[in-house]
Amino acid sequence: MSLTPSVRDAMLGAVPSLRAFAISLSGNVDRADDLVQETLLRAVANIDSFQPGTNMSAWLFTILRNLFRSEYRKRRREVEDTDGSYAESLKSHPEQEGRVEMQEFRAALAKLPADQREALVLVGAAGFSYEEAAAICECAVGTIKSRVNRARTRLAEMLSIDGAEDFGPDHATRAILAAGGHR
């Protein structure tokens, strides 16, 4: 097994964002690091199928996502129970600005369906284009776009973030009309 220095550097360079992605998927740092390790092992074992010049990071994200998916299917309930453990591990930073807000954000993100969460993180944080995210998730570009939109809408609802302007008054008006106009 031999990696060229540039391939190894590219793999190591992807590790920080792979970890961040893995944590957002699993909600658990230890499991995330195990996922990253397993991803690197698979990548090295299958390095011949990597095409030089293509995006190493996207290739590794694809492997990691597939690993998580197969694991997730096996232990769905358990995975959903681990939501709070990462937020818990961050309580040792009392001076951190907006700490409570971030914990709420993490908890809300963890409640999203897995396909929406991964789409949002890939596009909104990991810096992938819609096309790259679609390739990583093995779905259509339009599917990624709609998952990202649904993820944002649901997060905003869960976090009661203002800015849903046409929802508020419209909703209220409709409620009044519905109440008044009943029968």
Next chain:
Amino acid sequence: MQTEMPTKKARGRLGRDAQAKLGQQLRVMFDEVVSEGVPDRFDVLLRRLDEPKEDGATE
């Protein structure tokens, strides 16, 4: 990230400010992990895998 189509926007309920706020929180969460860099275990792992002599011999 301006991907929304003006004509189709009416369907989405989320305003621009809300999107910006969510995006910012998402990146803060993500970058917090990224800023931790590469934990030693991964550096060690790749070096070990890369040594032909020890390939599978030690454990």
